[in-house]
Ligand code: SF4
């Protein structure tokens with residue numbers, strides 16, 4: 001059944017593609033994919049009104065299963081090209097999708113600077129705690145002692161505390177969801193997309209990967225995740241309070257909007273040459289004859 005907001009509004013069907021899904025049965029990508037479509041529809045955004053950017057990974061194979069302006073780039077580089085697209089046209093909602101493998105290894109520098117720069121994009125982390133596309137190697141977020149396909153005795157490094165890193169970067173928006181809770185995830189995505197006008201919105205989605213992640217399974221997450229906002233947590237709190245909530249996963253895992261502030265200008269709003277400009281950069285691009293310049297180089 002498709003969701004219709006109004007007679008001429010976008011529907012779930014508008015985001016459908018003919019390409020068949022290749023994700024494994026029970027993969028959390030299905031829940032994230034569905035929640036994102038719902039969020040876009042409920043925000044009244046049609047496919048031609050959004051830019052969806054995909055990193056390499058199982059989630060990245062969703063790039064041809066969701067309508068919209070889409071870009072599927074190099075491993076670990078989704079934040080640079082998503083941010084560039086946003087700076088070129090700041091009127092366009094830009095959503096970047098990345099996995100835990102790429103985001104906290106190949107692309108960790110981009111991740112760090114994406115948050116500290118407060119680029120005005122929404123970043124959805126598909127966090128299945130392993131490299132799923134390349135057959136189940138340990139990522140920086142895999143539990144240390146967990147046997148994986150390329151490390152049967154566990155990994156020698158300690159597991160990276162991703163939320164601690166995120167809060168050290170002074171974020172303006174941090175949320176956590178679970179791929180098995182589509183209604184909550186839809187609300188989180190909507191808020192994260194709306195936050196773009198204030199800067200970088202980070203959403204950590206704990207995602208089931210039944211093929212390779214046999215430790216933080218769907219059932220494990222289902223048993224531990226709870227809605228912190230429903231229990232009274234106000235995201236507009238002191239960063240230290242949100243950080244403590246995000247880090248305390250010993251018994252239960254807090255989900256929902258964990259932290260939000262609107263008083264820090266985004267990267268775009270700090271660019272002095274863009275001050276008071278009503279147009280987007282893409283609207284200012286003109287035809288330039290570079291022939292003379294090229295002849296000088298020869
Ligand atoms: Fe999903 Fe894991 Fe299969 Fe990849 S390997 S499609 S993340 S279940």
Ligand code: MG
Nearest residue numbers: 099100101130
């Ligand atoms: Mg992964």
